[in-house]
Amino acid sequence: MDIKEFCLAHGFDMSKCAVALGGGSFVLVELKTSPVEFLSLAEDDFERGGLSALINATTNVKRAIICQLDQLLISFGYQSLRLDVRKR
Incomplete structure (x- = not known):
């Protein structure tokens, strides 16, 4: 399974994904309280x-x-705030 198949199988929003040819870093979404x-x-x-x-x-x-956990899931495109803790 390649990365694209993995992302599609797990419901990642591919419209929010990009490839940085020169490398780069992963940026987490900022929340009201960190x-x-x-x-x-x-x-x-x-x-x-x-x-x-x-x-x-x-x-x-x-x-x-x-x-x-919310910060990570939201950064990957999930709407984790709508899920209960067990589903996250």
């Missing part, structure tokens, strides 16, 4: 301590992971 911001909030909560802060830290780590 995964790094969620991690920073989690660190602040963790350092504050206490049960409530630890629960918030865990929630913000989960948000960071989901945000990173």
Whole structure:
């Protein structure tokens, strides 16, 4: 299976794809809140301590992971914000 067949089989929007002959880098879509911001909030909560802060830290780590996944999927042309977490 070549890359084009793979992309079509997995529903990638090929109209948003391009080939850079001189190489290049992959650019992620910017979101309102970045995964790094969620991690920073989690660190602040963790350092504050206490049960409530630890629960918030865990929630913000989960948000960071989901945000990173959304960022990647959106960059590949998926509408991941319409999917529930299990489908992502």
